[in-house]
Amino acid sequence: MGLIREGDAKAFELLVARHQRPVYNLALRFLSDSDEAEDIAQEVFIRLYKSAAAYTPDAKFTTYLYTIVRNLCFNLLRSRRQAVIVSLEDEALPELSAKNEDPVERITRQHVGEKVRQAVAKLPVNMRLAVLLSKYHGLSYDEIAGIMGCSVTAIKLRVHRAKAILAEELSALKDETRDK
């Protein structure tokens, strides 16, 4: 950020290359809309660039970065006027790690992936964001608390409740796949 503040365009390009993927994926998982995720990611980096002069490294850079993502996502949800999750059916399916995967396994994996997304999308927004930051971005409860502006205890409780809800949702899925 210091180099960006000094007008180093290459430093900004490097920062975008390094962080665009996690930023985009956090917004995508949170909003379940690829167009909105793209807009959010773009806006995040514009804000980063514009605020480079005022940036002070009080916390980890990722905490600062994800706080911007969180604020923009929450603003977007407010502008929707309702935190209704749009259909996930049009969204791109997750990348498959095994290219030579058995077709049956692939379909099962896609099915499970879809159920996981639906289960996460059902979580209340604060719980959902805590889960995403913990599970997919590997942040500690302390870092998540910094991003979400609440206590570590609150995050611990949210993640715990979210896990219990997800366990219920996904246990139904396990029964379903077992029956097949």
Next chain:
Amino acid sequence: MECKTIQDNLSAYIDRELAPEAERNIGAHLGVCEQCTAQYTKLLKAWETLEVWEDVAPPDRLRRKILASAMPKKNAASMRTVLSVAAALLLVLGITAYYSGQKGLSVQDISGSQSAVQTAVAGPISEDEIIANLLILQENDFFEALDELVKIDDLPFDEESFNIKRGYERSPMEQVIT
């Protein structure tokens, strides 16, 4: 530890967010309590199932859009440079055309088959000619400006006294004119 306390901390146990002592206590409890172990397994499996939802690569256009919208000044600066160079070229061509006209070439001659650059190269102008033409230009401009000034009733300040205060000396040309 009671099962209720254990189960409330199972999530943090999975995430390795507990203090070492609390972690050891829960580990020990899970070794002896089937109910808590079942709950732990259920939470752990659900948490691991989330890994099926993998990252996707952002669209290629995203990076381009970010750079274009965050750093538009770079393009504007380039455009300013291009415009400056173009303006400078136009100025050079204009001056060349003017002096070519002084040497008997019309504007049509320049805009015709012969380029302005060729004209400039073909007809070198002496330094004395340039100075003489500049003096003519200055005088013409000066008289035009003077005509405009006499039309104004109320000048913003007394130029003569202003110049005296500032120790300004009139140029020979100004002295001749006045």
